[in-house]
Amino acid sequence: MKTGKMIISIILSILTLVASQVLAQLLGSILVLLKIPSFIANIVAGISYVALTYLFLKLLCKKYLKADMREYKIPGIKIELKWGIIAFLLPLLVTAFYLLFVPGSFRQNPLNMNAKLDLISAGIFFSGLGAGIVEEMVFRGIMMSAIEKRFNRKVAIIVPSVLFGLVHILGMGFNLLSCVLVLVAGTMVGIMFSLIASETGSIWNSAIVHAIWNMIIIGGFLWVGAKFDKYSLFSYVLDTKSFLLTGGEFGIESSIVAVIGYSLVCLFVVLSKKKKQ
Numbered sequence: 001m002k003t004g005k006m007i008i009s010i011i012l013s014i015l016t017l018v019a020s021q022v023l024a025q026l027l028g029s030i031l032v033l034l035k036i037p038s039f040i041a042n043i044v045a046g047i048s049y050v051a052l053t054y055l056f057l058k059l060l061c062k063k064y065l066k067a068d069m070r071e072y073k074i075p076g077i078k079i080e081l082k083w084g085i086i087a088f089l090l091p092l093l094v095t096a097f098y099l100l101f102v103p104g105s106f107r108q109n110p111l112n113m114n115a116k117l118d119l120i121s122a123g124i125f126f127s128g129l130g131a132g133i134v135e136e137m138v139f140r141g142i143m144m145s146a147i148e149k150r151f152n153r154k155v156a157i158i159v160p161s162v163l164f165g166l167v168h169i170l171g172m173g174f175n176l177l178s179c180v181l182v183l184v185a186g187t188m189v190g191i192m193f194s195l196i197a198s199e200t201g202s203i204w205n206s207a208i209v210h211a212i213w214n215m216i217i218i219g220g221f222l223w224v225g226a227k228f229d230k231y232s233l234f235s236y237v238l239d240t241k242s243f244l245l246t247g248g249e250f251g252i253e254s255s256i257v258a259v260i261g262y263s264l265v266c267l268f269v270v271l272s273k274k275k276k277q
Contacts, residue, residue: 001149001150005065005146006146006147006149006150009060009064009065009142009143009146010142010146010147013141013142014138016057016060016138017135017138019052020048021134023052024045024046024126027044028041028042028048031045037114038117038118039114039120039121040121042121042125042126043125045125045130046121046122046124046125046128047125047129047130049126049130049131050130050134053134054137057069057072060142069141071145072142073140073141073145073198073201073202074137074141074202075201075204077204080200080205083196083206083208083209084208086209086265086268087208087209090209090213090265091213091216091217092216094252094261095216095222098224098236098238098252098257099224102239102240102245103240104236104237104240105236106234106235106236108234109229109234111233119220119231119233120219120220120221120233123218123221124219128211128219129211129215131210131211131214132207132208132213132214132215133207133210135164136193136197136206136207136210139164139193139194140193140198143160144157144160144194147159147160157191158191160190160194161188161190161193161194162187162190164186164190164193165182165185166183166186169182172249172250174250177243177248178248181247181248181250181254184254185247185253185254185255185258185259188259188262188263189253191262192209192263192266193209193210195266195270199269199272199273217252217253220233221233221234222234222235222236223235224251225237225238225247226238226240226241226246244256245257
């Protein structure tokens with residue numbers, strides 16, 4: 001693949017992500033205006049986010065890249081059992097570490113039933129399944145595959161991972177230390193997802209890990225962080241002020257605990273590959 005075509009395919013895939021997100025949120029807003037319960041609107045928006053992205057990327061592959069989606073690690077849905085297990089183990093173990101070893105206090109968010117349904121439905125279907133699957137189709141599907149076709153596997157793993165970290169900084173207004181933490185953690189988790197997708201030849205295995213992580217860590221049920229979160233049913237407010245433990249302004253996703261978790265999964269992928277060889 002030529003450099004120009006690679007760059008254009010990356011730009012178009014990112015634009016696809018943005019356009020699909022905007023359209024899905026617009027659809028959700030329209031449903032709310034039509035007096036449809038907001039939790040149902042959240043579910044529809046999350047499913048639409050994935051469906052629109054898939055259709056747009058399929059069109060990109062067919063019309064511009066002249067290739068089957070399987071060449072870009074987006075085959076039919078099939079998830080290996082071990083990645084389904086790791087998808088739950090990683091966020092649960094990270095959460096358990098804080099609950100067991102880091103002092104803090106539980107606080108409940110006094111919400112009515114409708115508000116609770118809104119939080120959970122948005123967390124599961126939009127922030128969880130929606131964001132997890134869409135970001136994997138774009139970053140580990142089109143982007144990583146295009147870079148690999150132009151350069152090599154190592155460059156294809158590193159470059160999208162660094163971009164993935166940078167995306168989580170843009171427009172957030174974080175201080176310098178928080179930016180560094182997010183960039184390091186975002187790059188590391190990006191490498192983790194990339195290794196899974198590259199090793200299995202499918203974004204669906206990295207997508208399940210990504211989606212379940214989002215659901216458990218930021219899905220609206222239990223928030224673990226330095227401050228109370230009004231967008232979660234429960235918060236475990238940490239007593240510590242350590243940036244390495246709290247993850248700074250971004251939260252525990254950029255903490256040293258999470259980074260160690262990402263690193264261990266990366267090690268598991270590498271060792272699994274060596275075992276196969």
